[in-house]
Amino acid sequence: MSIYSVLWPIHAVLMGLAFVLMLTAMSIARYQKKKRWWYTLHKRLNLIGAGAVVTAIIIAVIMVSLSHGVHIASLHAVWGVVTFALVIATPIIGFGIRSRKVKPTYKKQVRVIHHWLGRFTLLSLAITIFFGLQIAGLI
Numbered sequence: 001m002s003i004y005s006v007l008w009p010i011h012a013v014l015m016g017l018a019f020v021l022m023l024t025a026m027s028i029a030r031y032q033k034k035k036r037w038w039y040t041l042h043k044r045l046n047l048i049g050a051g052a053v054v055t056a057i058i059i060a061v062i063m064v065s066l067s068h069g070v071h072i073a074s075l076h077a078v079w080g081v082v083t084f085a086l087v088i089a090t091p092i093i094g095f096g097i098r099s100r101k102v103k104p105t106y107k108k109q110v111r112v113i114h115h116w117l118g119r120f121t122l123l124s125l126a127i128t129i130f131f132g133l134q135i136a137g138l139i
C-alpha cells in the first residue's frame with residue numbers, strides 16, 4: 001500500500017469533519033443567537049474546524065510531494081488554496097466583531113464582511129470537496 005493511498009482518505013475525512021463543524025457553527029450563529037452559549041460554541045467549533053483544514057492541507061502537500069510531486073496541479077488544488085485563504089481570513093475578521101481595537105463606527109462593516117466571508121467559506125469548502133471526490137474517483 002502506497003503512502004498516497006493512506007494519506008488521501010485522512011485528508012478527505014479531516015476536510016469532511018471541518019465542513020460539518022463549520023456548518024453547525026454557522027447554523028448556531030444564525031438560528032440560536034438567543035441562547036447564552038451561542039458565541040462560545042460558534043467560536044470553538046469554527047476554530048477546531050479551521051485547525052482541521054490546516055492539518056489536512058499539510059497532509060495534502062506531504063502526499064503530493066511523496067508521489068508525483070507536482071503541486072497545485074488540479075482544479076481541486078487551485079480551489080483548495082482559495083478555500084484555505086477564506087478559512088484563515090474569516091475567523092480573523094470574526095475576532096474583530098467584539099474586539100475593543102475596532103472602532104465602533106467600523107463594527108457594522110466588520111460584521112457584514114464576516115457574514116459574507118463565512119458564507120463564501122462554506123460554499124468554497126463544498127466546491128473543493130466536490131472536486132476532491134472527483135479526483136479520488138468517488139463520484
Ligand code: HEM
Nearest residue numbers: 008012015060061064071072077080083128129132133136
Ligand atoms: C472529500 C474531500 C476531499 C478529497 C477526497 C480530496 C482529495 C484530494 C486528493 C486525492 C489530492 C491529491 C491530488 C494530487 O495528487 O494531485 C488532494 C490535494 C489537495 N487538496 Fe484535497 N480533497 C478533499 C478536500 C479538500 C478541501 C476541502 C481542501 C481545501 C480546503 C483541499 C485542498 C487540497 C489541496 C490544496 C491539495 C493540493 C496539495 C498540493 O498540490 O501540494 N482538499 N485532495
Ligand code: HEM
Nearest residue numbers: 026029030043046087090091094095097111115118119121
Ligand atoms: C471559518 C470560521 C468562521 C465561519 C465560517 C463563520 C461564519 C459566520 C457566519 C456565516 C455568520 C453569520 C450567521 C448569520 O447568517 O446570521 C457568523 C456570525 C458571527 N461570527 Fe462567525 N464564523 C467563523 C469564525 C468566527 C470566529 C472565530 C468568531 C469570533 C472570534 C466569530 C464571531 C462571529 C460573531 C460575533 C457573529 C455574529 C455577528 C452578528 O450578527 O452580530 N466567527 N459567522
